[in-house]
Amino acid sequence: MIDLRLLRDNPDLVRTSQLARGAQPALVDELQDLDVTRRAAIVAADAKRAEQKAFGRTIGKASKEERPGLLEQGKALAAQVDELEAAEKAAEAALVAAHKAIPNVIADAPPGGEDDFVVLREVGRPTTFDFPVRDHAEIGELLGAIDTVRGAKVSGARFYFLRGVGAQLQLAMLNLAISRALANGFTPMIPPVLVKPETMDGTGYLGEHSSEVYHLPADDLYLVGTSEVPIAAYHSQEIIDLAAGPVRYAGWSSCFRREAGSYGKDTKGIIRVHQFDKVEMFVFCKPEDAAAEHERLVAFEEEMLGLMEIPYRVIDVAAGDLGVSAARKFDSEAWVPSQQAYRELTSTSNCTTFQARRLNIRYRDEDGKPQTAATLNGTLATTRWIVAILENHQQADGSVRIPAALQPFMGGLTELTPV
Template identity: 70%
Template sequence: MIDPRTLREDPDVVRASQRARGEDEGVVDKLLSLDAQRRSSIASADKLRAEQKQLGKRIGKAGGDEREALLAEGKDLAAKVKTAEAEQSRASDEFDELHRLLPNVVHPAAPAGGEDDYTVLKHVGTPREFDFTPRDHLELGEGIGAIDMERGAKVSGARFYFLTGVGAQLQLGLLNMAAMQAAERGFQLMIPPVLVRPEIMAGTGFLGAHSSEVYHLADDDLYLVGTSEVPLAGYHSDEILDLGKGALRYAGWSSCFRREAGSYGKDTRGIIRVHQFDKVEMFVFCKPEDAEDEHQRLLGWEEDMLTKIDVPYRVIDTAAGDLGTSAARKFDCEAWIPTQQAYRELTSTSNCTTYQARRLGVRYRDENGRPQTSATLNGTLATTRWIVAILENHQLADGSVRVPEAMRPFLGGREVLVPTDR
């Protein structure tokens, strides 16, 4: 949730954020009205309870007819207190419900607009010129015995797959390389649960506009995570952290599950858009004033990983209308996919400011010992989709694939993955 003080003291900032996201700014006025009702009802209930307390003292000292009169007055006052508390509860519930639906305030430097209104911050590397017709990642993957979509669909349905042989080794190599880099940079490695309680999923902001993406196990009332950001965010829920020595950094390795609702007909070939994949995700708790610098560090660590797989990529500043509910700003790294003649997302890193931590009750003590709300950030270090970029950018004319040098130790020293019919 956004800070209620921001809503009260600078509502125009929240209105501007809503406009930038393409969302209804009228919700701000509705929240301000509910907040005023809530605060007024709290004051009224407090005043009546104070009167009730004073009346109780008078009753204790009174006798005879005076006591009977005061008891009657007390009964009437108790009814008023009950009514005032019901009004307080109603107003608070209405405010809280709407407040939780309000997305994070967009960073002022983030571009306005929708999915296509991003700003390109830089290009790294040059797309390769092929002297042959390049194959797409699925043809290459099937050729070298790395991907089996047909049997994945037979076993589990559309958008499922098997990574086989060198495909499994490619994924494990990528994720191990990411885990090794994360550990070298001071992250604590984590293998978190992939099923979480509703309050944790809601706390990270994934049960609002994106709830259709989430798998729900109704009998257990648990959710399958679409990213280890979710359990890592919940790891310190309702805790007060020690951030005196700097940020707390975690790197979670997990399987991830997404329903891909609304993506019918999109990326149906291969493993670009699937229901299950594996990922190493960075997650950070830090002081709010350190969040922007930490965001740049996360982006830098993502680029370090992309350099290791040696593919052309660009960095974009995602437009406000394409941000997730919790993100104030997001940078994506998109790799060049030769057969699509397009850049496709491989990593993203989001600064969620205090939005998630406020919902999850994650705090730290400031220099005066007072509890304050932490900031949270996340960023991808490697995921199954990276195999797409590796196969297509490093393919050879005969359907073989050159292994990026940094990955060779994770594939037994092999320099080239050759078709299985040889």
Template identity: 60%
Template sequence: MLDLRVIREDPEQLRASQRARGENVDVVDELLAADETRRASLAEFEKLRGEQKSLGKEIPKASGDEKQALLARAKELAAAVKAAEAAAAEAQERLDRLAMVPSNIVLDGVPAGGEENFEVLREVGARPDLPSVRDHLELGEGLRAIDTERGAKVSGSRFYFLTGVGAQLELGILNLAMKTAIDAGFTPVVTPTLVRPDVMAGTGFLGAHADEIYRLERDDLYLVGTSEVPLAGFHADEIIDLDGGPLRYAGWSACYRREAGSHGKDTRGIIRVHQFHKVEMFVYCREEDAAAEHERLLGWEEQMLAAVELPYRVIDVAAGDLGSSAARKFDCEAWLPSQSRWMEVTSTSNCTTFQARRLGVRERAGQGTRSVATLNGTLGTTRWIVAILENHQHPDGSVSVPKALRPYLGGKEVLEPSVASK
């Protein structure tokens, strides 16, 4: 949800943002018209209500015909006030509905265009020079770390089991991510993975990509695709204290995504799956501090990628590829040797005050309150196993363990393939 005062003062800013995203521009005029109607209907209601109150004071003082006339007028006013109140409520409802439609206003400097129009900010680390390349599934099966056949047998396509060193790798990545977050001052949180509709809508996930989300209709609850969602709702309808600096949380959760619309994309292995685990950074801060905080989140993500010794690049995502709540997003993409391409492994978004307005998260400012900014960023997830196996592989199917992960795998330096059958 956007600040209506800002839209009234500079509607072209929102129009430009909608155009940059490739989204409906007409909604801006519809929103402004609904706002004008709401304000006019509210003014009419208040005018009639004021007249009704004034008349109520005159009636006891009147007598005879004058009193009868005043009583008749009072009856007319009562009906008019009721109708005006209903009209104002209807106008407010329409405005509230339209206010949820526009996406967040993209920040200055965000590249224009769609998915392919990102800007590469930097590339870090050397891509491995491999004499032969196996993909992560072949490596994972050889290590008895990944079992997609039994995953499909038990749960269907795009499900899997992580076994042995595969499970250890995932836990190692997540524990290293949580340690990194705690060392940086984040509060660790294990979050719910089912949330109410108002929380899911408040984060902006029930818009264009609602078909990505699993819904439990009987309970009217949603399975989260990221702990960003419950963490965004953590302080809903609260006034929080930011005098001591940003509130930073690191959420550990299972995540669920339907992967609707991705038919035929990365169906092999565990790149695009319906269930995975993730450690997600989530921050509440003052709006004027959000850009600097965004850079900090990106820095912690790069710290993690360096720790697991992955070649990666950082991209500034184009406006047309942003989620509805993000005003700017940076992705970190690791090199994927088996496909000779970059694969997104982390992202961090500055959502400015968009989510906080929807969820009622405010801070005290002067004589009143104001909305805060929210930001999020991935610090480690199951998909990292893909990049780690492929970039650290050897011709015999063994895989070197990055030094930072060795304590979580019993000190193993190399994962050796198994010759045993499944």
């Protein structure tokens, strides 16, 4: 949630953010009104409780003759307190609902929608070939690495098997990601992938993204679409120690997404699927350190993409394409030769204090006072990378050259050959 003090001090900033996102600025006015109503309800309830407490002392000092009448007055006063407390609770509930409806305030993100991103840099030239280009699905079939036919037979559309060198390639990539994370001060984690509603809601995934989430009603648990969710909640309701600098985790997990609304998009291969594996970086830091930490996460992602030896570009995602929690997001997109286009491989978001405020994650400032922490997340490797690796390193005979950085994790193999 956004900081209500920001809303009170600078409502126009929040309205401007809403407009840049293509969201409703009227929600800001509604939240302002409810904030005033809630504060008035608190004052009224507090005043009546104080009156009730003082009146209780009067009863204690009253004579036997006065007591019955005073007790009747006390009952009436208690009823008024109950009524005002109910109004206070209703005002609080309405405020929370309106508060959650406002996404994070953007931080320098370009305005506009999905197509209004800004290209920050391009690294490497798009790969070209002197033979007919195969897409990753065809290459994966030649290598015996990807089996979408049996994936669909067993589980339905957008499921697949990685087998043989396909499974090896994913494990190699994710193990390399963990090794790089360790080298850069991250603590590796394997988190649970089923979480409680308050965890999913706390990270901002039960609002406009709820249609993307798998829910298990019998247990009231949610399958996560990213390990960002359980790791964000790892320190919920805690005061964490940031005196020595940011706390950094790297979570390896399977991830699950319903891909609602993507009917007909990327139906071939493993670009858009319901289940995949990912190593996700997650950071808790002081708010003033968040922007610099965001740049560090992008640098870590670019280091990994460089090790994959694939051309890519980094874009500044437009406000209307940001998730609810993100104030700013950078995507790294790899060149996919069969599509003659760049496709997203990594994404890193600065969520400022938005998630931590929902999850009540704080740290102590220099004066020892609790303050809300900032959170950031970023992809270090995921299943989709196999698409870019296979297509950019394909050879005329159907074999695929393995990037040098992955070879030690592939038992020394230097290329994958058709079966």
